[in-house]
Amino acid sequence: MTEYVIIGDGISGSSAAETLREEDPESSITVITDEGEPLYNRILIKEHAKGKLPEAPISIHDEDWYDERDIDLSLNTHVTTIDTDEKVVRTHEKDDIPYDKLLIATGGTPTQLPVENSDAEGVHHFWTFQDARKIRESAEAADDAVIVGAGLLGIDFAAVCGSQGVDGKFLMRGDRWWRYALSADGAEIMHDGMRSVGVEPIFDSGVSEFEVDDDGRVEAAIGGDGNRYPCDFAGVAIGLTFNTEFLHDTDLEQDNGIVVDEYMQTNLEDVYAAGDLTQFYDVLLGEQAQNGSWGSAKEQGRVAGINMAADEEAEPFEWVSSYSITHFDFPFLSFGHPTLGDEHAERRYSDTEWRRIAFKDGKVIGGVLIGDLSAQSKLKQLMRQQRIVADQAEVLLEKQVDLDELAPSQDQ
Numbered sequence: 191m192t193e194y195v196i197i198g199d200g201i202s203g204s205s206a207a208e209t210l211r212e213e214d215p216e217s218s219i220t221v222i223t224d225e226g227e228p229l230y231n232r233i234l235i236k237e238h239a240k241g242k243l244p245e246a247p248i249s250i251h252d253e254d255w256y257d258e259r260d261i262d263l264s265l266n267t268h269v270t271t272i273d274t275d276e277k278v279v280r281t282h283e284k285d286d287i288p289y290d291k292l293l294i295a296t297g298g299t300p301t302q303l304p305v306e307n308s309d310a311e312g313v314h315h316f317w318t319f320q321d322a323r324k325i326r327e328s329a330e331a332a333d334d335a336v337i338v339g340a341g342l343l344g345i346d347f348a349a350v351c352g353s354q355g356v357d358g359k360f361l362m363r364g365d366r367w368w369r370y371a372l373s374a375d376g377a378e379i380m381h382d383g384m385r386s387v388g389v390e391p392i393f394d395s396g397v398s399e400f401e402v403d404d405d406g407r408v409e410a411a412i413g414g415d416g417n418r419y420p421c422d423f424a425g426v427a428i429g430l431t432f433n434t435e436f437l438h439d440t441d442l443e444q445d446n447g448i449v450v451d452e453y454m455q456t457n458l459e460d461v462y463a464a465g466d467l468t469q470f471y472d473v474l475l476g477e478q479a480q481n482g483s484w485g486s487a488k489e490q491g492r493v494a495g496i497n498m499a500a501d502e503e504a505e506p507f508e509w510v511s512s513y514s515i516t517h518f519d520f521p522f523l524s525f526g527h528p529t530l531g532d533e534h535a536e537r538r539y540s541d542t543e544w545r546r547i548a549f550k551d552g553k554v555i556g557g558v559l560i561g562d563l564s565a566q567s568k569l570k571q572l573m574r575q576q577r578i579v580a581d582q583a584e585v586l587l588e589k590q591v592d593l594d595e596l597a598p599s600q601d602q
């Protein structure tokens with residue numbers, strides 16, 4: 191009987207456990223998490239912080255779900271080391287858990303700003319359900335807030351401010367939100383969205399320090415522009431630090447994440463990794479890549495489970511990821527790898543509609559759609575097909591994309 195151990199009960203770990211049980215009914219499966227609750231929907235915790243969703247719909251599995259599948263779930267258990275020669279996982283309580291095959295699915299922890307008082311009371315990071323509960327509490331009592339981190343998670347803090355009636359100042363280091371994927375035209379639509387919910391983008395700023403009151407609670411942020419921004423709470427979302435400390439004694443290959451091939455295998459025998467923390471071989475991109483999104487983490491967990499149970503390279507991970515934002519009057523969607531590529535094409539259609547497509551070697555590798563998402567399935571289809579189409583970008587920028595207008599490219 192094979193003993194599988196999974197570290198992490200996020201969507202990637204949990205999806206691997208479910209797949210392993212289906213693929214290998216007789217096996218022993220242990221899932222270890224340092225959180226105090228089984229899998230919940232991390233995407234929806236922002237709705238809780240906004241005050242819109244009660245707790246119940248955010249939970250995905252209760253403990254019975256694991257019992258029913260004969261999966262051994264260890265809550266509140268932190269893995270401190272692993273020994274890949276002895277094939278043992280060690281926990282903070284000094285329990286040794288042996289494995290035949292191991293999956294590392296420990297995701298990341300929000301990175302703290304390297305400035306004074308960034309750990310003060312009232313400076314929030316957003317990753318766990320516990321974080322969301324505290325953010326909700328702070329936001330309900332606040333008049334003013336400061337947001338730092340001009341990326342996909344920073345905008346969730348902006349939405350919390352909007353829903354909770356808090357005046358927000360969104361301090362950005364550059365001249366726009368998500369400058370790696372959006373031009374000034376696209377970003378302007380997002381800035382208008384922020385303003386419409388009462389959050390003011392402040393450019394070329396960032397934070398140089400937080401000021402605290404006598405009780406150590408944040409009361410202001412000093413911007414990189416020298417201005418003082420009073421706040422009752424601050425939301426910081428400047429990126430993730432991957433949870434890999436317990437791997438320090440191993441020879442596991444890491445390169446800003448755990449390096450895996452398209453089968454989710456690491457360089458060490460019988461050790462796999464899945465989810466946000468992987469630096470995986472992307473078969474569509476033709477190189478190692480990273481992705482922090484729910485759907486991608488879920489699929490990586492499933493593919494890892496298939497390959498672990500099959501004991502061979504049974505199925506590669508081949509996936510076009512999506513990330514959507516629905517906080518404003520218009521929808522936003524990014525797909526694939528919008529920040530990469532060697533060529534880009536974009537068009538603005540109206541005050542709330544914009545599209546940008548990223549190409550690599552002539553092939554679609556990602557994009558951003560704002561306002562009108564109708565082109566998404568066609569663009570994703572082209573990405574999956576790896577068609578060379580950059581020379582016909584005009585067709586892909588038509589408001590209604592008609593793939594029949596594309597001339598067959600020479601690679602077909």
Ligand SMILES: Cc1cc2nc3c(=O)[nH]c(=O)nc-3n(C[C@H](O)[C@H](O)[C@H](O)COP(=O)(O)OP(=O)(O)OC[C@H]3O[C@@H](n4cnc5c(N)ncnc54)[C@H](O)[C@@H]3O)c2cc1C
Nearest residue numbers: 198200201202224232269296297433465466482483484487
């Ligand atoms: C506020 C918010 C909004 C988001 N919105 C979207 C969205 O709209 N769309 C989208 O696609 N994605 C969104 N995401 C991202 C998405 O949630 C993640 O990409 C996904 O949850 C990653 O799953 P994972 O399994 O890789 O890691 P995680 O969900 O981070 O799970 C890892 C688990 O491992 C545990 N762990 C870590 N170290 C140890 C250890 N040493 N021992 C034991 N356990 C450990 C952690 O506590 C955690 O429970 C959002 C994320 C957040 C925080």
